[in-house]
Amino acid sequence: MTVARIWRERGRRYRLEAARCKGCGKVFFPGRLVCDKCGSREFEEIRLSDKGKILTYTVIRVPPPAHTYETPYAVAIVELEGGGRITAMVADCDPEKLEIGQNVRVVFRKISQDGEKGIKFYGYKVVPA
Amino acid sequence: MREVAIIGVGMNDRWGELWEKSLRDLYVEAALRAIDDAGVDHIDSMYVACMSSGLFTGQEHVSSLLADYLGVAPIPAVRVESACASGGNALRLGWLEVASGASDLVLVGGVEKMTDVDGSQATLALAAASDFEWEAFNGVTFPGLYAMMARRHMHEFGTTPEQLAAASVKNHHNGTMNPVAQFQMEITVETVLNSVLVADPLHILDCSPVTDGAAAVILCPADQAKKFNSQPVKIAASAVATDAMALHSRESLVTIGSAKAAAEKAYKQAGVGPGEIDLAEVHDCFTISEICLVEDLGFTEKGKGGEFTESGATALDGRIPVNTSGGLKSKGHPVGATGVAQAIEVYKQLRGEAGKRQVKGAKRGLCHNMGGSGGTSAVHILEVM
Numbered sequence: 001m002t003v004a005r006i007w008r009e010r011g012r013r014y015r016l017e018a019a020r021c022k023g024c025g026k027v028f029f030p031g032r033l034v035c036d037k038c039g040s041r042e043f044e045e046i047r048l049s050d051k052g053k054i055l056t057y058t059v060i061r062v063p064p065p066a067h068t069y070e071t072p073y074a075v076a077i078v079e080l081e082g083g084g085r086i087t088a089m090v091a092d093c094d095p096e097k098l099e100i101g102q103n104v105r106v107v108f109r110k111i112s113q114d115g116e117k118g119i120k121f122y123g124y125k126v127v128p129a
Numbered sequence: 130m131r132e133v134a135i136i137g138v139g140m141n142d143r144w145g146e147l148w149e150k151s152l153r154d155l156y157v158e159a160a161l162r163a164i165d166d167a168g169v170d171h172i173d174s175m176y177v178a179c180m181s182s183g184l185f186t187g188q189e190h191v192s193s194l195l196a197d198y199l200g201v202a203p204i205p206a207v208r209v210e211s212a213c214a215s216g217g218n219a220l221r222l223g224w225l226e227v228a229s230g231a232s233d234l235v236l237v238g239g240v241e242k243m244t245d246v247d248g249s250q251a252t253l254a255l256a257a258a259s260d261f262e263w264e265a266f267n268g269v270t271f272p273g274l275y276a277m278m279a280r281r282h283m284h285e286f287g288t289t290p291e292q293l294a295a296a297s298v299k300n301h302h303n304g305t306m307n308p309v310a311q312f313q314m315e316i317t318v319e320t321v322l323n324s325v326l327v328a329d330p331l332h333i334l335d336c337s338p339v340t341d342g343a344a345a346v347i348l349c350p351a352d353q354a355k356k357f358n359s360q361p362v363k364i365a366a367s368a369v370a371t372d373a374m375a376l377h378s379r380e381s382l383v384t385i386g387s388a389k390a391a392a393e394k395a396y397k398q399a400g401v402g403p404g405e406i407d408l409a410e411v412h413d414c415f416t417i418s419e420i421c422l423v424e425d426l427g428f429t430e431k432g433k434g435g436e437f438t439e440s441g442a443t444a445l446d447g448r449i450p451v452n453t454s455g456g457l458k459s460k461g462h463p464v465g466a467t468g469v470a471q472a473i474e475v476y477k478q479l480r481g482e483a484g485k486r487q488v489k490g491a492k493r494g495l496c497h498n499m500g501g502s503g504g505t506s507a508v509h510i511l512e513v514m
Contacts, residue, residue: 009262030263036373056284056382058276059329060268064253067268075269077277077377085377089268095329100284111267123267 001114006121013123014108016050018084019043027083050106051129052080059095066112078104078126091125103129130228132351134361134514137167138473144342144461145311152179152186152242153198159343159466160199160238167347168357173232175199175206176223178215178239179465184254186245195238212258213414215239216344216468217369217498217507224367224509227348238345239470241463251339255464258501260375272336272415274376274502276328279417281382283330285432290330292435293416294321297334297458299444300413304455306486311340311461321416335416340461344470351514362476365493366398366510374504385418387506388425388497395495395508396427403427406510407491408478409449410471412499413456419443422497423451426508445486453478453486468498468507475511 011017012030019031023040029048034041057076060067067073074090076098090098091109104126111123139162141147141155150158156177164172177192188194196206209219216239223237243251256265259274269277282288298318304310321334354361370390373379379386396402403426411426413419420434428449429437437443443451454460454474457467475494477483498507 055377056277056281058269058273058280058331059326060270060273061325061329062248062252062270062272062327063268064256064265064270065249068249073268075267075273075277077382087264087267087269087375087377100280121266125267 001118003119006119016048016106016124018046018048020046029084029086048084049081052078052104052106052126054098054100054102054104055079055085056100057090057098074098076104076126086124089125090127092127105129131230133224133227133348133364134351134354135346135364135472135476135511136349136354136358136361137163137169137347138345138476139163139166140309140344140470140473141342143309143311144340144463146244147341148244150341152182152188152191152240153194155242155341155343156195156238156240157198160236160345163236163345163347169234169347172201172204172234172236172347174204174226175201175236175238176219177206177208178219178469179208180210180212180215180241181254181257182242184257185251186242211505212500213412213464214468214498214500214505214507215465216470217496217509218468218505220468220472220509221367221369221507223348224364227350233349233353235348236345237348237469238343239466239468240343241465242341243339243463244341264375270328272328272331275415275417276331277376278382278421278502279330282417282420285383286435288420288435290322291318292439293335293420294318295439296413296416296419297321299438300452300456300458303445303453303486304459306484307455307460310455310459311338312459331415331417337414337457337462340463342461342463342466344466344473346469346472354514360480361514362479363512363514364509365512366395366508368394368398369505369507370394371505372503374501376502379503383421384431385421385425385499385503385506387503388422388499388508391506391508392426392497395510399510401493401510405493406449406495407493408453408475408488409451409495409497410454410456410474411451411497413452413458414462414499418499419451419456426495426497445488450488453483453488468496471496471498472509472511479511479513
């Protein structure tokens, strides 16, 4: 994987940069060029909150190659305060004790790396609040 | 637009881990059988449904490869990819080509060779059907996405693991009567619940398998169909719909919007409602998808899919038999081939050729084929002519 592919997403992955449609207010993460709800092409740049609630979650027990050494691990869909949803790994938790509705906080973490000697990929995970 | 009929079908003898067969072997075998079954001496055009020959075998440009090996070059051939809905999407394109009058004889085939890579690579290839940068990058797998739908469905509607398992048990039962099926054995709810967890709450027996296989059909204008086939089957509706790619971007985590939209269009096209469907093949890549689909296709109310399935309403002798072929769960799920094979099962049922799993007096059947976690749905309604 080239550095450019990871670099171009830095604002989103490291700072949760998102967009709010100026036409209807819908929040997009990642941002888009056109709103699927109202068709507007004008957006305001925003940052998503780092606080949210678990809408649903699972514990991955059969991983893809990048996550073989951390299995089992939890993944959740999180609704952030003020709008925007993310799919993220849930770190620093007992996967058996998660619950729908639970409060979580977004943190900056290493996500995976490109093979044994490749670049490291960073991004967001969530932890119980 | 002309009416279109299916006049010939073909599959491999049995789907499964077919180590002795390559992608081209699988496809050409099924396609030749369809051509022979229809009794046509040529085809005008071909659509090849294949999700990920690149990640599974390293081979792209399979439309040309397969036209070459099928001995039909220089006809036009195009590969159709929309993840696990590739087959349904290809069927729609073949239907459009015949309906429009552009071609008379079109072959729609689907294939996937999935066992040339190990399980971990297969998991990666399938995860590419999600929104890679914003789902798979963050560690979620394909079963993981459906597991999150299942968890939410349980939370909102009280659906139980036993109700999910009931879909798998029924599909395995139907599969015992299908000679093509990868897994021809009965299982029980206890076997499902005691099987290893893949992504909580989904066990391995809630998940469709990794499968090698191919399926092909021949389409022609309905008014010419009886020249080739005494009992052709009409495509009464063909509809495809899309939805938000990432599960987290959907309006609802428990409704498959693309299935609802495609079904609505298909019912309108065919001029029927869900109550007039005699059987359905639906995309049970995971047990939760069958539960959601019997709701979203209109066979039962939203939230009642678990109860409906557990009650036997979708069994062979139920109100609306679902996945008489054994479904993806038991018949196997070679992703590119699945949507085409669903149409073949309905074709056989409508011709009274389904053997022990025959639904008596079936006149109209529906197939629903889905890509990703619901980003694409293809719905076809087939009728006796």
